[in-house]
Amino acid sequence: METTDRNNESFVSGESEQLSLSHSSSQQLNDTSPQNYQPKTRGASATSRQKPKKVNKDSKKAKTKVIFNVSDTRYEVIRYVGRKLLGYKLVTEPEIEWDIFWTDNGVQSETLARMQPFQKINHFPGMYSLARKNHLGRHLMRMKKAFPKQYKFFPQTYLLPAEYSEFKHQFSKNKKPVTFIVKPEASCQGRGIFLTRSCDDIEPGEHYVVQRYLHKPFLLDGLKFDLRIYVLLAGCDPLRIYLFEDGLGRFATEEYIAPTSNNMENMCIHLTNYAINKDNPNFVFNESAKDNNIGHKRSLKAVFKTLEEEGHDVKTLWNDIKKIIIKTFCSVQPILAHSYKSCQPDEPYNNMCFEVLG
Numbered sequence: 001m002e003t004t005d006r007n008n009e010s011f012v013s014g015e016s017e018q019l020s021l022s023h024s025s026s027q028q029l030n031d032t033s034p035q036n037y038q039p040k041t042r043g044a045s046a047t048s049r050q051k052p053k054k055v056n057k058d059s060k061k062a063k064t065k066v067i068f069n070v071s072d073t074r075y076e077v078i079r080y081v082g083r084k085l086l087g088y089k090l091v092t093e094p095e096i097e098w099d100i101f102w103t104d105n106g107v108q109s110e111t112l113a114r115m116q117p118f119q120k121i122n123h124f125p126g127m128y129s130l131a132r133k134n135h136l137g138r139h140l141m142r143m144k145k146a147f148p149k150q151y152k153f154f155p156q157t158y159l160l161p162a163e164y165s166e167f168k169h170q171f172s173k174n175k176k177p178v179t180f181i182v183k184p185e186a187s188c189q190g191r192g193i194f195l196t197r198s199c200d201d202i203e204p205g206e207h208y209v210v211q212r213y214l215h216k217p218f219l220l221d222g223l224k225f226d227l228r229i230y231v232l233l234a235g236c237d238p239l240r241i242y243l244f245e246d247g248l249g250r251f252a253t254e255e256y257i258a259p260t261s262n263n264m265e266n267m268c269i270h271l272t273n274y275a276i277n278k279d280n281p282n283f284v285f286n287e288s289a290k291d292n293n294i295g296h297k298r299s300l301k302a303v304f305k306t307l308e309e310e311g312h313d314v315k316t317l318w319n320d321i322k323k324i325i326i327k328t329f330c331s332v333q334p335i336l337a338h339s340y341k342s343c344q345p346d347e348p349y350n351n352m353c354f355e356v357l358g
Contacts, residue, residue, distance in 0.1 A: 016232065019241040019322055065089040069098035078102050107353070112343035115352060124236060124353040126339030129332040131357075133209040134159055134185035139331040151331075153324050155212040159185075161205050168199045179213040179259045181270075190273035195264040213270075215258045220306060224252040226272045227300060231325055231357045235350035237337035239329055243322060247300035247358070253280040 068088035070079050082088040082102075091098060100120050107123040115121065129135045137157045144151035158167040170178060177197050184192040185207050194201075195213060202208060217224050228248035234240040254269040263269055268280045277283055277296060286295035293302035304314045344352060 016242045016244045019243055019326055066100060067091055067096070067098045069094065069096065069101040072101070072103040072105060074104060109339060109343050112340070112353065115344075117347060117349075117352070120352055120354060122354060122356070124233070124336050124340060124355055125343060126332075126335050127355060129335045130328070132186050133183055134207070136328075136332070137209050139335075140328070143327070143331045150327060153327070155214060158210040160202065160208045160210060164199075164202075164204050167210055171197075171199050179215060179264070180210050181213045183209045183211075185209050189275035190267065190271050191275075193267070193271060195259055195270060197259075197261075197264070213259060217256065219256055220249075220251070220303070222255045223296075224256050224270065224272055225303070226250050227303065227321075228358050229300070229321060229325070233329065233355045233357065236333060236340050236353070237350055239326075239333055240350070241325065241329060243325065245301075249298040249300060249303035250274055251277070251296040251298070253277040253282040253296055 066086075066088045068082040068086075069091050070082065071092045071094045073079075079090060082100075083090050088100070099118060100122075102122050105123075106127065107121055107125050109125045112121065112125055129139060137159055140151060140154060141157055141159075158164075160167060167180075170180075180196055182194050182196055182202065187193075196202070202210075219225075226249070228250060230244035230247050232242040232244070234242060250272045252268055252270070252272050254266060256269055257263055259270070267276050268282075271277070274297060282296075284295040286292065286297055288294075292299035293306065304318075307317070308314050340350075340353065
């Protein structure tokens, strides 16, 4: 996650809404959790709880705290939120009993299988189907073949090397130069991305996800930008999806010009990744949470306000974003549900895993 600590704090304290999977009605998903799991009582026997000898001010204040295991995360903001904002008891030893476990790494099936019903962990096994570009591209293309009208929200995609011949054919059938954006299948923060107008730039055996480059993007202040939307997946069968009502707008730092042979290597024109643009001398850092409409990294609400001032229909845009999120999760839902049920076949509440995605 590329947000600052301040952004993460506002994420926790902000508002969210639950998305409905029904396109024909506004009825939201039912919460399949009839009750919240309570952590195990620690340090008191059943007899002492039933017949307390004495009650004083200290015992009234003493409450069982949620035990939050942070032994496998390097992010201080996670500890801050758990300790300061939520009042959890933090532990840093992996073997200590816990209620919530936060890890920076993927969750293996064996980990979920060993968990107790009251425990929760911040990843789903099988989430690579959504988090890796090549897997996500494969699932979206499969859904596009089955439902072409519903899955036309992303450009034509080629998974190399398997689809290299089909990708190469695009250059021979188009008389005008065609630009493609090439991404490593398992990378992030803009690393290894480049534009090309020739299949000779890619060796037949190399692993990439290639998409048709959208050369007429919507611009603000003459710059390309994207929207970082935050979503909480709270259950996979059925899907329970919550959408945070704020986020980020990330801006390129060079005025946009359609791709030419002279500018295709200038990633500060064509990419909006913070990691790419932050070192550009043009980058303007936002130093105040109050001025969230300034700089090359703005709040989502500030971007929406600008769009409204320019006469754009933000409500329709937001509804379209919701539909895209739901359709994306639907493309991988069978994989997530199968992985989850394989590990916890008798777990009835669909709530031992959760995942924050941005």
